Amino acid sequence: xxxxxxxxxxxxxxxxxxxxxxxxxxxxxxxxxxxxxxxxxxxxxxxxxxxxxxxxxxxxxxxxxxxxxxxxxxxxxxxxxxxxxxxxxxxxxxxxxxxxxxxxxxxxxxxxxxx
Amino acid sequence: xxxxxxxxxxxxxxxxxxxxxxxxxxxxxxxxxxxxxxxxxxxxxxxxxxxxxxxxxxxxxxxxxxxxxxxxxxxxxxxxxxxxxxxxxxxxxxxxxxxxxxxxxxxxxxxxxx
Numbered sequence: 001x002x003x004x005x006x007x008x009x010x011x012x013x014x015x016x017x018x019x020x021x022x023x024x025x026x027x028x029x030x031x032x033x034x035x036x037x038x039x040x041x042x043x044x045x046x047x048x049x050x051x052x053x054x055x056x057x058x059x060x061x062x063x064x065x066x067x068x069x070x071x072x073x074x075x076x077x078x079x080x081x082x083x084x085x086x087x088x089x090x091x092x093x094x095x096x097x098x099x100x101x102x103x104x105x106x107x108x109x110x111x112x113x114x115x
Numbered sequence: 116x117x118x119x120x121x122x123x124x125x126x127x128x129x130x131x132x133x134x135x136x137x138x139x140x141x142x143x144x145x146x147x148x149x150x151x152x153x154x155x156x157x158x159x160x161x162x163x164x165x166x167x168x169x170x171x172x173x174x175x176x177x178x179x180x181x182x183x184x185x186x187x188x189x190x191x192x193x194x195x196x197x198x199x200x201x202x203x204x205x206x207x208x209x210x211x212x213x214x215x216x217x218x219x220x221x222x223x224x225x226x227x228x229x
Binding site: 004030032033035042044045046050052092093095096097102103104105106107108 | 148150155156157158159160164173174203206207214215216217218219220221222223
């Protein structure tokens with residue numbers, strides 16, 4: 001069963017606008033961590049933001065915030081004030097405490113920022 | 116700090132050939148990982164090493180072997196390459212195996228098997 005689902009293969013956003021990238025996950029483990037990574041066209045994987053299952057507040061890192069809705073099992077990434085350099089693939093990932101701490105990645109969403 | 120380095124960056128193999136992908140990290144991390152990335156499938160874990168001297172299978176280990184040579188180095192070996200192993204391979208490391216451990220990735224190796 002797929003544990004991380006990213007339903008948007010591609011997204012377009014106008015420069016300076018906000019955009020939300022969707023991520024839903026499936027786990028029965030009460031302890032887990034959720035990650036977002038960015039992969040620009042150059043290919044490297046860049047860590048953006050982390051949310052723990054027991055964290056009471058949504059994580060924020062600069063222009064990135066994670067909209068964590070535990071009951072709905074969703075962990076959407078919000079990018080505010082989009083920039084041209086935000087054009088990239090974005091991956092949602094999960095690590096379960098009972099899964100040997102292995103990280104599972106979603107299929108990714110490609111974001112295009114328009115000038 | 117170089118972070119996580121991988122060699123080679125690109126490689127073309129014929130079916131049946133063998134090769135070893137090298138990975139090294141200089142962050143004194145305990146845990147290291149090998150992933151493959153195929154179009155439309157995200158990253159899938161091949162093998163990981165929680166600490167020096169240990170290795171474990173991930174999601175897609177068939178056709179691969181690994182060696183944790185020391186704390187810094189973690190190599191991935193393809194004994195008899197197959198076209199299905201055409202992919203981009205990423206090495207990563209993290210301080211430990213904790214739930215919140217952020218992984219740092221290398222630049223990737225693009226492998227084509229003909």
